Amino acid sequence: MPLWKQPAALPDVAAMYGESRAQLDRQTANRPVDMARAISRLGVARGIKAFVRYGYLERNGQSTLAVLLGLVRVRHHPRAYLIGDLAGWLDRLQRRSRDKHAPARFGHAECRLADAVFAALTRDDTPGRWQAILLAVVDIESLQATGTAIESGPILSLRPKWVAAVDDSSAEVRLALALGSAAAGYTREGRPIDPVHSHWLPLERGARRFKTADKRLVNDPRVVATGRDPIRDLGALVERRLIEAGTKGQRRSRLVAAPGCSARLDDLARLLSGTLDLDKLLGLARTFVAIKWDQWSRDHGPRIAPTTDVPEEIWLIVRPACLPWPLTRDKDIPADSRIVRLLSGAEGSRAIEIARTRLRSVGIRLSLQTG
Structure with a gap:
C-alpha cells in the first residue's frame, strides 16, 4: 500500500x-x-x-x-542497476522453483537469494548486503553442480562495479578477487584465457551454458572443486592446472590474476595464519569469475594501503617453485605438481625439500632447515 x-x-x-x-x-x-x-x-x-x-x-x-x-x-539506490546483471537468471530460477517437481532445497535457496536481493535494495547499503547476494548465488550454483535446475544456466556476466559494492576492506575480498580473476593469461582486449570457473562447474566454451548430455551435466575431469572443503578445493585447483600445463609441455601453474588483482603479501600472510573466512573467500571468488574482465580497470579494485606483514619463510621457498613465469631471465624454475600434492597431504617437509632442490638447480641456495 x-x-x-x-x-x-x-x-x-x-x-x-x-x-x-x-x-x-x-x-x-x-x-x-x-x-x-x-x-x-x-x-x-x-x-x-x-x-x-x-x-x-x-x-x-x-x-x-x-x-x-x-x-x-x-x-x-545508487547500486540498484547492478541487480540487472542477475535479472534474467533470477527470472529463470523463480520459474524453475515454482515447478511442482523442483526439490525443496532448491526452492529454499531461490528464496534466500530473492530475500538477499530485496534486503540489499530496501535496507542499509552495506557491503555485507551485496556479499549476501553473491554468496546466495554460490548456493544456487552448488545445487546446479548436482544437476538441479541446470536449464536455468549459470550466471552470465557481472559488471566490475560489483567489486566496489562488496568491498569491506577485508583480505577475503582482495584474495577472492585474485582467485576469481585467475586465468592462464589475458588477451590484449583484457579477456581471460581459460579462467578458473570450469573447475567448479562443467561449462561450454565462453561459460554461457553448462556442458550437458541427455539433459544431464557431463562428468568433466576439469571439475575438481566440490565446495565441501576450501583447502582441498584450492589444492585440487592448483594441482589440476599443473597437470594440464604438463600435458601441453608447459611446467607452469597457469594462474595469472587480472591487472591490479594480484594477491598481496600481507593478505597471504593472513591466509597462511588461518585467520580468514575461507568459505567467504571462495564463495566470492566463484562469482568474481563472472566479472566482465574486458571492462576491468585498476580503478575498480579495492583501495587500501598494504601493511608490512609477509608470509613465513617456508612459503617464500615454495612460491618461487610454482610461478607461472620465469623468476628472472636466467632463472627459470619449472613447477612441480608434487609440491602441491604433498602440501595437501600434510607432508610439508617433503614438499619444501623438493622446492629447495628446484631453487638450487638455478643457483639459489637457502640456509633454512626443514623437518
Missing part, C-alpha cells in the same frame, strides 16, 4: 489506482524483488514516499489474514 508525502484526496487515490504502475524499463513489476528494484530506481508514481508491505497468510478454512511485513521507502 502506498504512503503519500501529504494528504491525498479521493481523486488522487483513484487516479493512482487507475493509471499508475511500478515498472522496470517496459515491464510491470509483479514480484517483491521487481517491486524493490522499481522503487530503488524511482520507477513508481511521483508523490509516494513509501510502500507498506503486507503478507497474506492462509488460516484454517482457507480464510486469509493480512500481516504487516514492513515499510519500503521510495529512494534512489
Whole structure:
C-alpha cells in the first residue's frame, strides 16, 4: 500500500489506482524483488514516499489474514542497476522453483537469494548486503553442480562495479578477487584465457551454458572443486592446472590474476595464519569469475594501503617453485605438481625439500632447515 508525502484526496487515490504502475524499463513489476528494484530506481508514481508491505497468510478454512511485513521507502539506490546483471537468471530460477517437481532445497535457496536481493535494495547499503547476494548465488550454483535446475544456466556476466559494492576492506575480498580473476593469461582486449570457473562447474566454451548430455551435466575431469572443503578445493585447483600445463609441455601453474588483482603479501600472510573466512573467500571468488574482465580497470579494485606483514619463510621457498613465469631471465624454475600434492597431504617437509632442490638447480641456495 502506498504512503503519500501529504494528504491525498479521493481523486488522487483513484487516479493512482487507475493509471499508475511500478515498472522496470517496459515491464510491470509483479514480484517483491521487481517491486524493490522499481522503487530503488524511482520507477513508481511521483508523490509516494513509501510502500507498506503486507503478507497474506492462509488460516484454517482457507480464510486469509493480512500481516504487516514492513515499510519500503521510495529512494534512489545508487547500486540498484547492478541487480540487472542477475535479472534474467533470477527470472529463470523463480520459474524453475515454482515447478511442482523442483526439490525443496532448491526452492529454499531461490528464496534466500530473492530475500538477499530485496534486503540489499530496501535496507542499509552495506557491503555485507551485496556479499549476501553473491554468496546466495554460490548456493544456487552448488545445487546446479548436482544437476538441479541446470536449464536455468549459470550466471552470465557481472559488471566490475560489483567489486566496489562488496568491498569491506577485508583480505577475503582482495584474495577472492585474485582467485576469481585467475586465468592462464589475458588477451590484449583484457579477456581471460581459460579462467578458473570450469573447475567448479562443467561449462561450454565462453561459460554461457553448462556442458550437458541427455539433459544431464557431463562428468568433466576439469571439475575438481566440490565446495565441501576450501583447502582441498584450492589444492585440487592448483594441482589440476599443473597437470594440464604438463600435458601441453608447459611446467607452469597457469594462474595469472587480472591487472591490479594480484594477491598481496600481507593478505597471504593472513591466509597462511588461518585467520580468514575461507568459505567467504571462495564463495566470492566463484562469482568474481563472472566479472566482465574486458571492462576491468585498476580503478575498480579495492583501495587500501598494504601493511608490512609477509608470509613465513617456508612459503617464500615454495612460491618461487610454482610461478607461472620465469623468476628472472636466467632463472627459470619449472613447477612441480608434487609440491602441491604433498602440501595437501600434510607432508610439508617433503614438499619444501623438493622446492629447495628446484631453487638450487638455478643457483639459489637457502640456509633454512626443514623437518
